[in-house]
Amino acid sequence: MALVLTEEQELLGRTARELVAARSPLKRIRQLRDARDPIGFSRDLWREMARLGWAGILIPEAHGGAGLGYTELMVVLEELGRGLVPEPMLSTVLLGASALLLGGSDAQRSDHLPAVAAGDLLLALAYQEQRSRYDVHHVETRAEWASGSWRLTGEKIQVLDGHVADVLVVSARTSGSPANAEGITLFLLRRDAPGVRVARQWRIDTRAAALVALDGVRVGAEAVLGEVDAGGALLARVLDRATIGLTADMLGGMTAAFEMTVDYLRTRRQFGVPIGSFQALKHRAARLYVETELARSAVMAAHRALDEGADDMQAARMAAIAKARCSDAYMLVAHEAVQMHGGIGMTDEHDVGFYLKAARAAEIMFGDAAYHRDRLARLQGY
Amino acid sequence: MALVLTEEQELLGRTARELVAARSPLKRIRQLRDARDPIGFSRDLWREMARLGWAGILIPEAHGGAGLGYTELMVVLEELGRGLVPEPMLSTVLLGASALLLGGSDAQRSDHLPAVAAGDLLLALAYQEQRSRYDVHHVETRAEWASGSWRLTGEKIQVLDGHVADVLVVSARTSGSPANAEGITLFLLRRDAPGVRVARQWRIDTRAAALVALDGVRVGAEAVLGEVDAGGALLARVLDRATIGLTADMLGGMTAAFEMTVDYLRTRRQFGVPIGSFQALKHRAARLYVETELARSAVMAAHRALDEGADDMQAARMAAIAKARCSDAYMLVAHEAVQMHGGIGMTDEHDVGFYLKAARAAEIMFGDAAYHRDRLARLQGY
């Protein structure tokens, strides 16, 4: 695979960077946080992004999308990650729309995807639970079939944008015991359905998340996404793709933190010289550069592989490699960025701390580096 | 415990350093190696060391020893480790005499210890096997009782000084299966007994080792050291103490390699200045210094604990901590020493390479750092 961007892709990246600079500079992120904005982002800005084709970037033109590839998605996500932009790409596009694209019936797609592509419908994937940690197949939420409908009961945690999503994709156990990969079913349900209760959660990063409690929520057979009892595999496929997308966001964040730090090293003076002239800091900065370049390669390779039709096994491998590397690299870059900024880097009023918190949240979401290394080893059979 | 040396102990260290400088400078080590000296050390020099009390340092005065403590042993071993001195402290004193002191009958002690203290009798502990790796309780060598004597059959590997030791202490399985901690018995046997075959092995370090093959070797009941079937615990006790002693040797080696490197940083000039003025190298050297200081603390604490009557559990804990730290620190120091010496450090004619090889051998002997960390976790119950 050729790991270079086309001119069109480069242009898409520049457009994204300009939009972020104009509409979502870091001071906007700070304002959203300090105001404890209940939504956590702007539905207007999201519609604007949708008009640029980002909400429907992976959605076929037949469903109102742009029908582009993962490499295009990567280019946009990198810029959003750079700016720590909280609009719902991850929840609605990478998790929600992905689930519909990979597992939805024709009717389900036609019902939802055009509105998603238009920026009018927000989705969320409610899969994580108190005891699931990184195992997407650990599902304790139950769904029981009785009197012609499914009844869902359980609690999901840290559901990205779950507090505002119009439609939730929920994993529930229809058979088997909590840790089985089999016996899981995905359901589509409206957030305003009776028995659904959402509560905003406040995390360290700028992404909004929510607790979603399901208390005997009733849905019909048509709410099942994919096949009954076969949602485990679908969920894994969705998450591998979302994980790869997340690494593009992480790449943007680590690049921004690194560039901010190199600028500081060039300009901050101590002992009468720029601190970037100290060889120990130089070597550390050079090592960080190497780490970010290797991360960039992994992110590009993973997205490219999806574009080239990677099968599930390949997608899982690429997700593991890219996520492990970006987790370690982003944490390292962010820790070093704060250290090299010195005292000012520890203050809330400096922006570098945002990246440290974003790095941690991204490191842990969808599994940390050790988890993904173990996963790769298992995938390879050792 | 007071982690300082007494004046007497400091003096003992100076004496040892002077003897090493006078009788075993590094060029002697090189000569022994290049000549492929079949013994690998000098029995005369060993007797001289014995006259200074080192061979009998732990042996009670009643058996002709000096009756000193582990801290005194540490002080001597550090200096020998500094000089990579190959005389048989580890084999004869730390492994062999230790086994007799901890498990021998009065008769066995009286028979052997005075000659050991005089430097006339060499001992070796043959416990390691092809498949045992770091598990001292993995013993496949068998001992069977028949017609009034024990018959030993099996092969031991990398028996330190096994090619010249007068008496071998051998672990053999008298019951149970190869990996059981129970069912192991230690035997004393003469190297020249019928059926014993030894072959010198050539390792990367300057310690001499041998393969010891036992082909139906017969010994009487009096050859059993300790109790039949109870040798596993005794072996572990001996090895914990020997491991602690080895860390003193490692401390000496890493200190020598570090000092050699700091000297080089001070004197070697490139780009018109001493390379020790480059901040990246300075910081790395400072980190190495911290590592060696922490290693020194662990080594002192472990020896002091033995002097203060540590029980087996405490001894095992101290051995694990000191060995894990010294393994990592010595390897780091040695790798960095070669790197900072540049090309000359890679040549066989420079001495720094001896320390790199010694570091590796010591890292692996008696278990590497990962092994000892796992061991500590198990000892602590997690």
Next chain:
Amino acid sequence: MDDLDAFREETRRWLVANAPPSMRKPLAAGEDYCWGGRKGRWPADVARWLAAMAERGWTAPTWPREYGGGGLSEEEGKVLAQEMAKLGVRPPLVGFGLTMIGPLLLHVGSEQQKRRHLPPIAHGEIRWCQGYSEPGAGSDLAGLQTRAVRDGDVFVVTGQKVWTSFADKADWMFLLVRTDPDAPKHAGITFLLMDMASPGVTVRPIKLISGASPFCETFITDVRVPVENVVGHVNEGWGIAKMLLRFERNMIADAFKERDDAARLLALARRYLPADDGRVGQPIVRDQITQLEMDQACFDWTLARSRARVKAGHPPGPETSIFKYYGTELNQRRRDLAVRIAGPQALGWEGEGFADDEVKLTRDWLRSRGNSIEGGTSEVQLNIIAKRVLGLPD
């Protein structure tokens, strides 16, 4: 030795009789030790415990009695510490007065300075803060710009200090000022004591990424400080500052010496990564916990070696940089590991779905990132070791 045994016996009896039961428990979440000072307010038990100990001079056990101390010998002081540790009683008072400016004044203060400042410290009446760092200077401490101009019997001080720990809660500040702008960088500095209630002093807390505000900016505008408040001599403050930095490094190292860290990490691991066989579920995490436990033990022994050397009569030297450097690194590794053990539950900032102790894990990790910056960055410590211990050239 009999005297010492008797002292031990009597001390224990007194402690048992006088320490309130609530002062014999570890700090609960949200609780803090008593830092003293005019602005502080503490629960009745804390105040009672402080008063009882201060009356005996045992807030500063080895200081001379005439300066408010207990007049104990080194050995007696150690016995007191041991008995307090055995009974688990809290120190009645902590702070920079007891650990930094007090010991410094004992060493180099004038008789008048000792009589004036030490008793209020020992009694917990006056709380001190340290005015070293400045906005433009950072690691280059000696690059400070705060100026002090002599005007008769006073110095008129103008400038700005930053990273002043708890300046908003302190009554007095010890600080470095530039008294000779024409002298070489290190030669024109003076060490001053300044009343924070003086006109012209204002303080603004700095909010950190962890959400807490332990540091302040202090703005100093034409503040008049009597000449008698110079410690040592005018223009010779740099040597005093360096002496104090070594006290500080030792103190920070002590702060990072927590005996039950491995146990706490282990408890976390058992909570978030349970395994059927009773071990920690993730071997990689288990290995990291063990490594931290080992490194902590080696660090503690290294501190013990240094103490033994100091006790044998050697003053603390540049090797104290090891403690600052490695102690903070250990703490950072520990906080980082704790967050990785808690996993998704460590992502909370506040509110629903996250327990208080989970939020604390995360904020402790964020706060720990400052450890390698405050009190002399790790880079500065490594520079000191390279130059002063290893003798590497500039």
Next chain:
Amino acid sequence: MDDLDAFREETRRWLVANAPPSMRKPLAAGEDYCWGGRKGRWPADVARWLAAMAERGWTAPTWPREYGGGGLSEEEGKVLAQEMAKLGVRPPLVGFGLTMIGPLLLHVGSEQQKRRHLPPIAHGEIRWCQGYSEPGAGSDLAGLQTRAVRDGDVFVVTGQKVWTSFADKADWMFLLVRTDPDAPKHAGITFLLMDMASPGVTVRPIKLISGASPFCETFITDVRVPVENVVGHVNEGWGIAKMLLRFERNMIADAFKERDDAARLLALARRYLPADDGRVGQPIVRDQITQLEMDQACFDWTLARSRARVKAGHPPGPETSIFKYYGTELNQRRRDLAVRIAGPQALGWEGEGFADDEVKLTRDWLRSRGNSIEGGTSEVQLNIIAKRVLGLPD
């Protein structure tokens, strides 16, 4: 495209027909590729394979035919490489002639130099070595002392080179000499081609800690080198040297790109650390193997990105330092891990009790320590990245 398909078809047919079966196996222990040169001797199959390929110019497929190359286009060269890889045939010839001085002369050599030197390289008749490092210079390449004094049509060269790879086996050397001792360090250097058979050249192999002797010291005493052997211009050799260093870094990176490393480490782990469940017995080792596998993949993709950029018309820039730096680090980590996996069996130097492949593990580890020193130390690579890529000040 049809042409290229036809070329592929024909190439495959030719390779199948002409590559001896023994040249379609991986190197066995102790075997090496063919490096050519007057002093080399190789088995008949190797010589036959070299001759067959050289006749078509396919030892240097994309060089022009008039210089002994194959005259293939970039695309055809790639097809040839792909077909060779598919069939598993060995390269017929390797060495610094093909990878370093050959490409350099193609870029900047005079027409006469190209005609004289390139064909013997392509035919494997002349083997080259590189005379850069000197005993006093080390990483400070430009600090070289070897002098060349003009005497009519020749330069008289005197000095000493060190770390000359395989100088004892080479026929010619390309080297840097100082032609203007009064000029600034980088300005008085000239790039020369020297016949190793010239009177005054002596070579001494250097034994390494791994036991092998891949490097030599080369003593040069009043050696007469014709002026026509200057590449580029007199006193302008430094620019040429830097260009060549980039070729070298790329080559070294390629050398560390071994596709089956994870598999090899895994096989070792299964041999020394077997587990009942089929996984690697030690989770820590398993984690390290996986980490290496991942890092290798990321490294390979980074190389691919760089190649793609070069193909798009950008010359290799300072980012090639990444490959030298990280490629050698990966190799060192891999060798280190291999030794720790083999454990006690990795302690052998030779002889009884150790298998040949166990001894090789250990020597490979020792040898790998030189990777971060030769060809520009890791420290130099990091300096280059900091300065040239990140723009950090001196």
